[in-house]
Amino acid sequence: MSTYIARSAPPGRTTNFWPDVGASLVVFLVALPLCVGVAVASGVPAELGIITGVVGGLVVGLLPGSTMQVSGPAAGLTVLVADTVAAHGPRALGLIVLGAGLLQVAMGLLRLGRWFRAISPAVVQGMLAGIGLVLVLGQLYPLAARDQPATTGDKFAGLPDLVVAALTTPSGLSGVAVGVLTLVVASLWKRTPFRAVPGMLVAAVAASAVGLLLPLPRISVGSLGDVVSLVDFSLLDAGVLGAMLTFALVASAESLFSAAAVDRMHDGPRTKYDTELVAQGVGNTVCGALGALPMTAVIVRSSANVEAGARTRLSRVLHGAWLLLFVVLLPGVLAYVPLAVLAALLVQAGWKLLNPGQVRALFRTDRAEAAVLVLTAGLIVLTDLLTGTLVGLLAAVVKTAWDMSRLSVTVTQHGEDHHHVAVRGNATFLKLPRLLETLEALPDGEGRHVRVDLTGVRHLDQACGQAIDQWAERRQGVELIQPVSADRPD
Template structure:
């Protein structure tokens, strides 16, 4: 693992600077103590990173759980009561891992996973625009499109342009330009620019900028536009930031409902993130999903016991890890230790980092996830890939992560059913002989009840005085519903002067009296051909 430290150490620094504001922001959005987000980030890096089999996946508090956490804290009567649900949720995830439920993630189409990555990239960009401009309006961080007050990121975009905080925007633009130049030019010029990550440089520059401009009338940056890490006065006050679960309410059924909800949602988000992070891993490592569920469960148990938020593997940090060149899970573990060291030793220094600098880092991450070229590529792959992809993107951007994934999966299933409907058979009109149309219909390898409509439509549309050759040579499975359709067609064929030539591996039968008799199966059973 330490063989790749030259790659993993710089990557861990990048992930640290990406994770720090996300941990604080998710805690804020969850209505939980800010320190709880940092705890989850530390546990996700050290505990989950150590137990996981993923080379590039990074775990921590997830934005997708924020709404669940916010509601649960209120319904359970306090944060200490909620922590019981986090611990129980972790135990349930361990059980999922033991039961080998990790295969669920493999049943999501590639187009949906790519749509998830793209949608998250767009959300990252939209969420960081207010920070980049130094905009204060709270509704600007809200992506919900249909709000009662009408305020959200989209509606506030133009208003931001007339309410810019000059200092935040200036250092944000400088940071963005440096990051682009660092990635596109400098990193290819000399080894030193690969070893020293661009995000680290812009963070240092941001701290210097804040220190120099503090008190300046035009370019000073207000505290609301800075990182805000709790600053303990001594060991006692530091330990006082930890919360502990109130196990006295463990028999409350509401706690168990929240626990199962956390376990299910966190497991699903983790498995999808695993699938997504494996896809963008240049080394194409495959993460053992059952082991990942065990690691996530252990992480949530530890996080809940010491006052942290629920943990999942998160694609934002994972993608930043990959983009920064990580080669092993050492990067994930080191980022956890960096979070721990920073909140213990240098919280005052961290609070001098402008949010617009971190926004510039995240804008680059978001753009790499949602490149315009990806939209073009998916469109060229055809509508079967494009429609589920764009449905997932739109669903995530305008609703939330889980709804968007569900919408993309639903559209993907509809596409599959439609293609199954279309691909159950094909007609081939050969010629006209003896006054009859000669038509060949070849059935697919597997024909199920999904194909009833298509086959019935084709059979009913056959003209009178037709010679039909029904080719079943490649067909290995016929659903009983299809057999019934063919049985009914025998009677219609006689009335319409349609001759049938049935071809299969069992031989050739002209004008069969019964399809069921031909297949030698009982009427109510599905028919398999060999």
């Protein structure tokens, strides 16, 4: 993540709008291939991704909440959208996104936005890593000019045949060559003196130019009006309601995590989380009414906006206007872009979500947190996004409870008849059997003296407190040194 810090104009001072115009063009050039690529990867018409990008700019861009972050279709939702369309049909997508948007508005009005910041980072990283892994796996197929299978299991099972096709067929070799060229140019461009121009755009243009000479499948973009559909409320059922909740929670989490990251990149006004959640909900409500893809705040476009020198929300509004003008005036330009180029860009996005370096760093610092991450990501790959995330949250809660109940009991003998017991940590009911087993094993009788030092206890719950008191009452020669600052119930 970039460490660039943008300097926003002081509040109340009239600013020159040209920096925002320039930043909006940069964001537009980054957003265009991603809007189309996310839609194609989700299994819906490319135009729906552009509609979501336009709404993210023209609607959410005007609303309060965050100043710098940009909203649109997100690579992190492609797996969820594809699974939902496969389960409920494309006609249900608008209804689901509409319901998710209304839920987001309600959560924002109820001031629940700030609670998303309390989710375990390991679960968040695991969710993103799982999504990234599934996204990369799926995009390997169009990268080799092949249709990707419907399920994750079929994608894994089809890898051997995919490798053979990629290395032996003309279309496979062409797709891999164009995809590798896209990734190489996008990676190396940032090292050139012209890195102010988006590397993703340069890579897409260069690879598309080479792709003109090769027989590859390409994007087809028509009129936006042809794909807009009205919401069909007759499709509402329990499965659709569950999908609404899943979309709302995942989109909200991704947007607010992005806001926290973007806030670290500039010194302007901080994001108001509840207000931003309402803005995202309004945007998804509009997208659902148009039958488009769901939206979130997206870190790639947001960081491009900050680094390009944006000062106000004008830049993100204008980027939506440029998207709309482009698809109205120049839709035929996109027909020159091979699907392999978009697949390569999404492989890059998925790899960033997977973030192996961050996973390795977590393993070195906290293996238990890393285990929660791997569990969450693994279950997302093996089952689905909701199941993996919920199990990850449960595992994080169990880990926290275990950490909170960590207790050290040390017995030191002084002479034959004197024992010193030092208790350190959190004395909760989870550790009560072990604590009582240690205390009851101490010798009892006349002349025996036991000193129980509880000054190192940070928390003493009622169960442990009563058990220690009752044990001391039954014994002779027990001295209890009570904790001074521990949280002990009366």
